[in-house]
Amino acid sequence: MIDMIKKFSFSRLSRDDKPIAIAATFILVILIAGTIYTLDRFGSAPLFSPTYLVQQLQIGSFLGIVAAGMMLVILISQIDLSVPWTLAAGAMTATAVGGEWALPAALVVGLLVGTVNGLGVAYLRIPSMIFTLGVNAVMRGLMVAQTGGFAPQTKATDLMRYIAAERTLGIPHAIFVWLAVSILLVIMLRRTSFGRSIYAIGNKEAAAYLSGVPTKRVTIIAFILCSVLASLAGVLLAGYSTKAYQGMGDAYVLPAIAAVVIGGTNILGGRGRYLGTVVGVILIVLLNSVLSIMEMPEAGRQIIYGLVIISMLLVYGRGEKATS
């Protein structure tokens, strides 16, 4: 029986689609398990209500935008650990500049950070793991020096409030931003030569270089996009919580990496679909939310979170043995 189900569902899918299908199934499992709990405990099933789901998507949109940028960098087999303070710097710049220049100023910060990251990784060929770690420390230093180590007193502008927290037809605008970012990214990855170059570099950089792919330029642009998206997420988060604060990005980098990998993107780069990243983000956000509804203490949450990542990867993220 189980074999039959397997035959008709997962095994027919391509290697890139299988993780997405499994992760999506797991999302349903989370929702059903949560509903069983709430029915038993409170006699109601709020998890399938549109209000709850829309609210989760709104929370997920910040992580989703960060994860979208992170995915680009992971696809070229790099990683960006400067995301936390790029996000915070974007938010702090936006609130400090204020007015109509808030959003452009924040994006320029992202652009600059991404350029530095890209130059270090592409030209100096420093492993991105350590270079972006250093850039993160520098950004943290700049922000601490700038703000004195306190949460800045400046408030989010009306525009930031509008795009992050307000709603049209009951749907928060942050979700539209995430949707727009997603559509642009999918078009870029699937329909442009830049997108194909990203996959080529991730598979074999030397081969991509010899085939005429401008590997350095593509690497730099990927890092710029990642940082710009991080600062955009920072602006949205500041708009959502009406102000910027120290360490606001710290909780985003590891979940973003986890979301990308749960979605089936190879951590070594070169393969993975964007839809998977979206599913991964939703999975992580829902898992967190359902566990907090169940009043699971932080300890239990961490353990379940780790076990879920491992077990998902054991199902479809296994590498191959090096035998030659």
Next chain:
Amino acid sequence: MSATKQSDLGLRIRQNMGFSIAVLLFVIVYFLYHLAHPKGFSSQVLVQNSNEVFSLAMLAMAQTVPVLLGGLDLSVGAVMTLVDCLASHLLEGAGPSVGFGIIACLFAGALAGFVNGCVVVFGRIQPIIATLATGAVYMGLALFLRPIPGGKINEDINWAMTNALGDFAETVGIFEDGKAAWFQPIAGVPTALVLLIIVALVTWVPFRRSVTGRTVYAIGSAEGAAFMSGLNIAGGKLAAFTLAGLFAGIGGIFMAIQTSSGNADIPMAGAYTLSSIASVVIGGTSLLGGTGGAIGSIFGTLILKVISFNFRVFDIAPLLQPLFEGLVLLAAVSLGALSILRVKNQLELFR
């Protein structure tokens, strides 16, 4: 004979350029620090510095082993925290129970590392993402043990381990309570420093010379070639992660002894993990694997820490310190990368 020895030394220095630079840099900066410190060149300052360095130095050693494989261990901070919380429960009493407690803590650290190894070897999941997940699990276990900071450590151990050798001897009651004449010249040496050297000599040096240690280096250089040479790949990886867990565990025990409590602090664990990566890189170990060593990572830690010690004595505005730390890290890795400017064939850059 002496000529061969000399060129041998020259060759070794050239082969370990990153390590040599790290040692040189540390000696210079630390000398300046003592010159500027009002109580410079005293046992007291040395003791304080050693205590501050020890846990991170252990974590840097822990991080080195998976990095030599070409992997990365994002769980070292979590393992340290887990053992820290465990130690705050087990090291409270006196007598033999403390001894068993320490053994249990070492075992817990090694076990956590072994589990990482199993996930990587048998699960065939990339180390960075496997340890990201197991790190969350260990953090959860640590939170179960210490939902809020607390606990207590045997005060004698705390005093003996975090002071100079003289105090250690007095507490333990050896060498005429540390008053023996021959003992006086070394009585001012910090216990933590001696412990660090002992751990390095007893664990790392034999490991590096063993077949398993060589296997770890071989896997990091070229896993396929190591496999074809008949090396035990699975065993090497398991040993590497287990050793990493053991080192992280020692760091955790010391942290518990030093702070006399257990604290499951998630941001702190993350910060320690990231600092351990920085230490490894500054110490001359390549993140691509295959070259470097744990002794270099200790010096990497020393450099990182000495820089922040210098902020104190040179009275740099505290708000600027994080910025300087970041710039130093960036400068260190960028200088190390300048050798690529000499590369003539672009293809050599891709590895």
